[in-house]
Structures are given as structure tokens and as C-alpha cells.
Amino acid sequence: MSGKYDYTTLKTDVLIIGAGGAGLRAAIAATEAGCSVIVASKSLLGKAHTVMAEGGIAASLGNVDPQDNWQVHFRDTYVEGVFLGNWRMVELLAKEAPDRVYELERYGALFDRTPEGKIMQRPFGAHTYRRLCYVGDKTGLELIRTLQDKVAHSEAKILDEFVVTKIVSVNGKVAGAFGISMREGTFKLIECKSLIVASGGLGRLFKVTSNSWEGTGDGLALSYRAGAVLMDMEMVQFHPTGMVWPPAVRGILVTEGVRGEGGMLYNKDGERFMLRYSPKKKELDARDVVARSIYREIIEGRGTEHGGVYLDIRHRGAKYIMEKLPSMYMQYKEFAEIDITKEKMEVAPTVHYHMGGIRVNPETQMTNVEGLFAAGEAASGLHGANRLGGNSLTDLLVFGKLAGVSASAYAKQGKQIKFDESVVKEEIDRVMSFVENPGATNPYPLIDTLRESMSKYVGILRNDSDLNKAYDAIKSLKPKLKDIGVRGSLRFNPGLLACLEFTNLIQSAELLVRGAIERKESRGAHFRSDFPNRSHDFRKNILFKLNEGRDEMSFAAVPELPDHLKDLGKEED
């Protein structure tokens, strides 16, 4: 019979948390560098949120528009991030994107082709040229399968359905991670020389979201508690088009590819309203602009009966739609009984992506905690105040690889940091308190309350009074953390997971809302109706760091553009 404090220990050079695009690409880089690698993932291998990416991966191949190059990609990304991004990360993204796409093709990914047989590229919001390489509307699936295959045939060890509950750090250096193997129902300690957090975002903090169950900000909260700095937490992207009806499917993503392929937005009066908000870029303006325009139409009474607007792609014809947007066809047919080749879709904005996250060094992806790295949506700095569609998949490959390379270089030089076993015992006590408390409160209604407050008060149009309402809600939920708990064991216990996730969600929510209150301006996805203009004084990142149990907020100026990029990233008023 096993005891409460039983656990097994694994050792590895590089530990990667998350098996989405960034985690798997990092695993490939780290095994290629000759390190031992463990990939720990909350989901089953191949199920990560990356499979939901639809529209494509942005890279200036210039296959369709030969004028395209990395400089234009840099400019689009940096300017549409409203000058909050880190120029070096944007530069790396723009320069390396074509290499990573061709590399993915060499790994076995099959992209759609141009008539000459090159990789096809489609237009997407606020990309100057046709830049998104794609596989119908299942680009993310192809990306993850390709990387998954590569990793399966490598030396990397996959530890899936494993929930990390703690990142262990000692004196500002990473030492390992601790968690639960859900399949075995046991605790495991993983000692590592370096650790990459690639665990995605926090969309599930909101009620209406396109994010899958993983997006509970686990990696952010774990890194934060291990001493890492979080940045731009207030920057949450609403995707302009999510499903609206029926209620059970509200929030499910409708790819930007629909607009990329010529889909047009109409209000209930039949007006193509984007002509009014953005006469030049229309439906293909940046996501923050389109999302706000749709939201305005809805709150000003020009929305549909279910609180959305119409998205119409019918003019493309059934054959074209079925070929280019097969998932969208299936999704509306199955979930809403609507044939998008014959009927209009009803859409409304849905929480989609978190630009904020863990602050990293752009050259290495290392955080302020030595040996702790971050990549993908969990990291911040690349997208600034607004992410362009298609840049996320590029982000995963470019910075997943960079994190893998840097983390293995670090692991080769570094040594395993020792720590006291009491750290593990304390963590076991914390986790077990959730299942050993018979009179405990069910966490689910509390999570619902949190998600509802966030969706209601921290939405597309924010203001001081609403944000403070959200902050109050969070403050009143926080003391309840110590009372939550469920029955059952460690084996696939969703209630236990809810307790752990709620702890992480509250952490992220509080920092997000505090950041949003502090940013008294409108920039990108963060729009304040009480401060509707952009302010030069706020061209800085809001940072949070845990200091002896207290959340410390500070500001950091956005790094100035170097000479060779000055003209590309010039700020216009």
C-alpha cells in the first residue's frame, strides 16, 4: 500500500511543459542538440490547442505576391502590434518564418499549392501581401501531426496526461517540476537542468472563448510562482468571428480564412458595415479593429436576434467553399444545422489569444529565472498589443526552436540544482488538501462566476468602473480558494483539476485586470472607452513579479528600434 508522500523521480536535461506546436518544436531542437528531453503535457499527445489553428502560417515566401519580404512582414507585425512589441522578437519572426515553413515541409507537411506547384498563400487581416501558407482550414492539425511524427521517432520521452502543479526553483534558478500523472494516479518529480514553458494561453478565463480546455494559464501561474516576470497581461485578443447560435457552441472559432477567401460582414439591416469602419482594409483589417466594429454594431442594436452579425461566403460557390473551408462547412452543418454554401453564418467576437505572458530575453527565450524558458502563446513580447492572424503558428516554430536550442545549450553547461525534499512534501500537502477536505466547496460554480465576471467586465470595450467590478469579483473569490475541494483520487479526477486550474486562473485574472486598470489608454486589443486614445506615456510594458508573496507591478519602456529597423517601425499618429 502506498503512502501519501510517495512519488517517483525522473531526471532529464531539458523538461518541456506543453506538447503543442512550440513544445514539440522545442523538443525536436533539444533532442537534435543531444540532450535528454521529457515533454510533459496536460492533454493526450496530438490533442493540443494547436490543432484548432485554421487559417494558416504567416511567412513572406513571396510565392503569390513576389513583392513580399521579411521587412514588410516585420512592419505589419510591429505596427499592428501598436508599437508595444519587442522589435528583436518581431525581426526574428519575420526573418526566420520562411525557413521554418520550408523546414516543416521537409518534415512532411503538405501545404496547398499554387498552379506552379509552390506553397500557396492566402490573404489575411492586416498582412500587406498574401502571406499565409495553409492546408485548407486545418493548418494547425497538419503542423501538429508533422511535429508529432518527428518527435515520436526521436529520443524525446512523452509524458502526456500529466498535470504540472509546481515549477521548482531555488535562488532564481530552475530545478525541476512536480505534478500528477493522471493515467497512473501518482505523483512524479522531474528533475531537470533547464525547463521550457510552452503551455499556451488563458482563454478559458473567459466564458465565451475559442480556446480548448487547456487554456487555463497554468504555465503563467506556475512560472510566476517560480519567480518569473509576467508582462502585458492586459492584452487579450478577441477573434472577430466566433459562432453565436445555438448557445452550446457559442465561442467556437470561425476562421479568419472565411474573410481571407472573400467573406463579407453584414449587420441585420444588410449593410456591409466594415466599409464604414475601415474603408480601405474592410473585413481584412487587424483583428482588434474588426472585433470592435462587430461589437459596436451589436451593442448599437444592429445585430442579429442572437446577438451577432452575419458573415457571408455564399458568393464563392459550394465547390470552392467545400474545398477551402471544409471544417467551417462541417461545423455549421453539425452544430447549427446551417449550410454555409446556402445560408449566412451568424458570428460574434470570442476570446482567442493572449498576447501577454511570460517575459523572455528575445535572443534566448530565457526568463529572469535562470534555466527557465518560455515559448509560444505562454511567452510575451512578440505580438505587442495585437496579434496578426497566422503569426501564432509562425511564433510556435520560430521561438519553439529558439527555446529548444537555448535550453539545451544552457543544460549542457549547467548542472542539476539541488533542493530540499520538503518542497515536494509541501506541494503534495497542497494538492492533497483538495481531495482530503470532506466539507469542501465545489470549485465549478466559483470558476463560472470568475469566467462570467471576466467576460462581462473585461471585454472588448473596457472602462475603469467595469474593470474595478471585475477586480472586486476576483478579490471576493480569492479567499474561497482555501475552501475548495472535491472527492476522489489523483487518477483522472476532473474536480481536482478544476481546483488546481482555478488557483491558476485567479492568479492570471488578478494580474490581467490590474494591468488593464493601470493602462489608461487605448492600444490594440486593449480599448478603454474612458481613455479612447493612444498615449505616448503608455508605450511601455506593464510587468508583474512576485516578491515575498506580494504582486509587484512595474513599468518597462519598450526597447527602441535600432537604426536598421527605424524606418520600418515608424510610429504614425
Place this chain on the structure above:
Amino acid sequence: MQEVKIRIRRSEPAVSNEVRYQEFTVPVGEGMVVLDAVHYIQNNIDPTLSVRWNCKAARCGSCSAEIDGMPKLMCKTRMDTLGKEITINPIKAYPVVKDLVTDVSHNYEIAKKIPPFTPKEGLKEPWTMMQIDVTRSKEFRTCIECFLCQDVCHVIREHQSNYFGPKHVVKIAALDLHPLDSIDRSELLHHDGGLGYCDITKCCQNVCPEEIRITDNAIIPEKERIVDHAYDPIGLLIKKVKRRKW
């Protein structure tokens, strides 16, 4: 609001041999799918009810189960297509871990045995491929690895054999039909993969949520390739003369 009775198979084999069906009453709203009902139970009645799910949009293939005996994705099965009493079982082809969660790790072991994409040598970069050739492989690449085809396959369910199963034939077809791939995987399918055990009942094809024509487009052509390679007497003769190993 309407109410539906849902019976769910509960068990945790690592702890005890007990298997029981627990009945829950769940209110049904408009457009609700079976996974919503399971979530309702988790949130409001029993937080220990185990289920594997991710996207709730029929993209990830996590929430496979047998709903009233039919292998389906819980997120893609609307409650209004079912009756007032519903029974949910875990997929039967794999050992249960807990409640509706099964251990599908065997599939990842098979995946390791399938040689990965290996491009032809000496290709000029960037590669050129025609859309029509890419399209032939695309159907198989929509596989979301839900393992419903594996579940419904009677060879896997009822016989001890080495047959990889339909999902893996689909994977092999996807690789074989890559326009620039250079490997022949039919020998693997013939011997290690046990494709001969499949007697083309098309059950797998009928349950595929991605509507991949598994039997018609993957299994039968792969069987034909095996026949070409392994049993065609003229082909064998030519090979013998050329002394080329296939």
C-alpha cells in the same frame, strides 16, 4: 426545459473490479451536445466523473465514446438526435483507465513503428508539388486520431492479432501518397501490420467523424499494393531477374 436520463459506465480497474452504471438526470438546452451533458454532471452532480476532452469543436478527437452503442464523438452528437434515455460507455477496444477514459497508448506504440516521411533524394529546394497530387494525400491527413475506427474494428475488438487497425492504415496511406515520399510501407503493413486480417466490412469507414473513406481509399488500395508486391507471379519473376528487393 426538457430533461434526459443519462446512464454512464463507472469503473476504476486499478482500484477495484466493480463496474456500475450510474444514472443522472440532465436538463437539455438548445443545440446541446452529449459532452455538454457530461460537463453538466461534472459541474453540478459528480466532479469525479472522468472524461477525456479538449476542444469541444470536433477537431481534436479526444471525446470518443459509445453513445447508445454507437462509437461517436461526444462533442459532435447533439442531444436532440437521441432519445430520453441515453447510455454512454467508454470505447471498448481499449482498457478503461477510469469511467469514460481509456488507455489508447497502444496506438502511439504502433505510430513509432511506421517509418516517417522520407523525401526522395536530390530534390531541388524549395520543392515543387502539384495541387492534384497533394490532394490525393489530403483526405487521410484530416484524421483527428479519435480512434473510433479502431474501436469499431472487429479484428481489434475480438481477436488477438497484430493488425495495426484502420487508423494506422490511414496514416500509412497519407505517407505513401505524399508526392515526394520515397519509402514503400506495404511490406510493413503486410507482415507486422497484419492488414490481411481486415475483411473489408467497412465499419471503420461508417463511423469516421471526418468522413475519411478508410476502406475504399486507404485499406483496399494498400491491400492491392501488397498483392502487387507479394503475390503477382509475373512481378515476382521480374523482381527475381532484376534481383531488386522491394
